[in-house]
Amino acid sequence: MSNTYEQLTTFYVDGNMFGIEVLNVQEVAGSPLVFSVPLAPSFVRGLVNLRGQIATAIGLRELFDKSSKDIESRMSVICKIDGNLVSLIVDSIGEVVEVEESRFETVPDTIPQQVRRFIKGVYKMNGAFLSVLDLEALASELSPSTEADSGRNN
């Protein structure tokens, strides 16, 4: 067995390329109507009515502590994380790429913590880096273990 390949759905947040394993992505959609949740941390943009199902909209810009400047058309990547529908709000959608697992590397320590904790690793692409989003880390962020550490960090 030489090389195994992985297919990733890519998207961009603040100029950086990110990816999610294609099998974890349910669909890609435009920017749906978001109903904001008062009291929730700022990265929870709100709830979305996804054809009768309710999805939590997570703003990746806000999650990564990036300036949330107004981008006219945001896109959303809808995944099922831990049984909950999550709509990840990103700047734009890229292609589905096939990557060689051998080109996978861990995240450099110098990447800001707020980004690093949600990234599994990095693929070196031609002229770019593709950071693979860690859905499990995101899931644990959405399911705080105790009520105590669920403080409002906005």
Add this chain to the structure above:
Amino acid sequence: MSFSKEDLDEFKAEALDLLEIAEKSLLALDSGAEFKTAFDSIFRGFHNLKGAAGIMDMEQLQAHTHELENILMGFKGDTSISKKYINLFLQGIDAAKVLLDGGEVQFDYSMPQPVILNTPNTSKDNNVILDSTTVDDPLEVKDEKILEQKDVSPETMGDFFVECEEIIERVSKHLQSIESGESTKDHLDGLYRDVHSLKGAAYLFSYKNLGDLAHIMESSLERVRSGTHSTSPSLLNGLFKCLEMIEKLLLAEKNGTTNETIENAIPRISKAMTKIENQLPSLDQPSSSEEVSVLDVEQENTQKLEQEQEQEQKSKQVNQLVPKFEETIQKNDPAKPHAANEIKNDDSTSSIRVPVALLDSLMALMGEMVLVRNQVLQFSNKSEDAEFISMSKRLNVVTSEIQAGMMKTRMQPIGNVLGKFTRVIRDLSQDLGKKINLSLTGTETELDKSLLEAIKDPLTHLVRNSCDHGIESPNVRKAAGKSEIGTVSIKAYHEGGQVVIDIQDDGKGLHREVILNKAIEKGVINKVDATKLSEKQIFNLIFAPGFSTAAKITNVSGRGVGMDVVRTNIERIGGTVDLSSVAGQGTLIKIKIPLTLAIVPALTVKCRGGTFAIPQVNLEELVRVDQSMTQNKIEFMHGTPVFRLRGSILPLVDLNVVLDIEHEVNYKDGIVNIAVLNAEQSSFGLIIDQIQDTVDIVVKPLNRLLKSLLAYSGATILGDGSVAFILDVIGISKLAHLKHEKIKTVAKLTPHAYHTNEAQDYLLIKVASPTRHALVLGYVHRLEEFKVKDIEYSGSQRVVRYGNTILPLISVNKGLGYSSTQQNQEIVPTVVIRRADHLYGLEVDAILDTLSSEADLNYSHINNPAIFGNLNTTDELIVVIDPFELIESVFPQRLGSQESLHSGNSMDRNEFVMNAAIDQKKPDISARILLAEDTIFFRKAIKDVLQNMGHEVVAASDGQEAIDLLNQAEKPFDLIVSDIEMPRVNGFQLANAVRNHPKYSSMPMMAVSSKAGLSFMKECKKAGFNIYMEKLRPNMLENAVNDLLSKEKSAV
């Protein structure tokens, strides 16, 4: 043999059912139920479980139930089972449950063994009866043949037929598989077991022929199964035919008839089958299972040619036999199969088993459908297409019906849970050495399955608590004069869209001091707060975390974690727990739970943060406050908004503030909406921007991150497709820092509050004075607003036309000597007062509100007769006006004033006062006065006046009470002062009674009433009153009383 998870689950469910049936019957037997029925049902429970366990390869369970069955058999023909054995069986059932879950059990069957009839089978080896290759059937058959057919209930027979049909179906499947070459060991084993079970069941219900046929089948299979021989087509044919006959017999039996032709043929069939069996192709090397089965097939193929002829011959024999039977059956009675078919149809349609997962998914779809329905309805509201509108209405109706039907599929009778308590109570009463009787009512009340699961534990806890802490031991009960046997009664019923479960015991009840001390000791509450609590609040302390009143911790309850968990669990499913208790008489715990969780009625509201839904269960009422009014608006206490709702202070929470959307709110002008919500025994008002609609919402769960915000319990999609959050009322109150304890001290608002607290209702009015004024609400006939241009003059008197009469207007400002400031208003708010058949309008500046106050009236410092007194509330001073005095100051002639009835002469008021004033002297005797007055306010006021004069006053709340007091009085009364209008016995009746009483016929009586008029006064006189007084002018009352008393004295 391997079983799928579904098979195992189904088996488990069925096994639990069987055990439950056995348990129920045991308990019934214990409490004296008819022996035979109960015994049969216990036996069937064990026996069927044994069979089922055998099929499922659960040998331990099979052995265990077999043992139990054997022990039970010892009681066959008895009339009772001793308690010891009932305990043994109950433990046996518990052990079986453990085994069922895959646990290990060391069960001690070593009770003094009853006489066991089937000695050969009592040894432990029996546990593998079904798997054993050397089953000694006839013996076992005899044991099982214990039931007389006629003693069995129709339901049981129905079960039996259904089971037989199931077995027959399985057997025919096995046969088909074997025939098609899948002659694996699994199929053979399955076939053998099923046939064996069929035989057992048939003999058990005394169907000898069925049993015999099954027995023939079983024995013919013996050799094949033992691995020494392989199957042959003739054997299979024979088996098929036997099966067919069994089916026919069964149909006949079901129809209540017998089929003699088949019965007579049985011995011949038996012979034929034995022949076939003996000619089975034998295997040279009998070896272990798998190989045999493979060999079977091959062997069969190779031997086929050789044996073809012979086999054909044999099978012909059977084949020839059977059609003959069939023909005869049909000739004999053509109606029979037909009738049987009908019965079968009835059985098959009555109920089916459906996996819960399927129901759940249907339920979820139902939820979606409700949402779509809501959307369509909302859309159709905008549409003008009549056809579409009528279609959407139809859709609405149908959806509602489907929803109701769907809900029903998940409903289960609460008896499923309550029934278990029979056992719980029985065990507990033994453990605790108490005698406890359980009474269950409303067990058929239905509840959503998931809710039923959720209340099981809390209910168990409450029942255990009642037994442990509530019911006293027999000697204590005896000493207290109660029956030795305590009763715990559980009652379930529907009330207002909710299910109410009452758990009541007739035990020692709760003692408030004990609870208070314990609560203070445990730090649940501090001493200062403790003094402020009402009895109800004290009782509710036992739901506080870390509270336990048990003097010592028993293994039953008293761990101090229970009751708060009970409450948490019940509140989690949207229910409430309420507790009331009478010391020495018992405790009543009331649980209210919603019918279902999936779809809840809710009120949608708006604030700046979006749309929110408040579940109707939490909603008490909606209040609309006009902030531009001067009174009855939101006030601030230490910067916190509060609202006075019917006299109680309601803490307010602004949704915008709680949700961090706004930080400061001032409710300047305009309308403010308040939703009064209940949270943990207390109420608070939620200020919202906009009230929208009440809708049925489908609750969608939130992820934990959002749940941990406390504010929301879920989300839902509204008709317009938008997402709304369901507010968690308790969470909101926590967020708003309404601390648990703090809320508790705020009395829960109940509509009865002002009755129980003996408060008086007032109408608050604004006049040209900085102080608010009030009228006793009971005097107010109507509230009106007249237009200034409608006011006319009759002479110098301002009047308005009011219905058919002329209503004279009296300015309160003028009457009280205030200078009226508001001259230019167009509307004149007027309080209409009825007096002596005439109506009068009191002009005021504004009508503000009603007030319920317990505050005392202060009569001092009053120099104006039109002012009755001052009401000293906690917040302000309120002037209470006497409207009659006010009216009289303007219309002195028109009113009859008070008249001395016993003199018969009407007196001018002033003259009377003058006379009275001259007469006035301190009473040299302290009179004993009986006061009958139903209005709390006047009872208090008159009593105060009389007491200030130095008299002793005994007050009664109506005429009847007054009569009772008169009859019971140790000391005689000197005077009766009575109202006229009273419930039960009115003033006239009281006067009559007094006058007709030999002892009191000459007792002076004074009528006090707000009614006036000559005819009324005459009636008073006729009834026997000496004097008539209008309510209520303290100084005149004083004079009149003195007058009467002195006259009485001088008369003596």
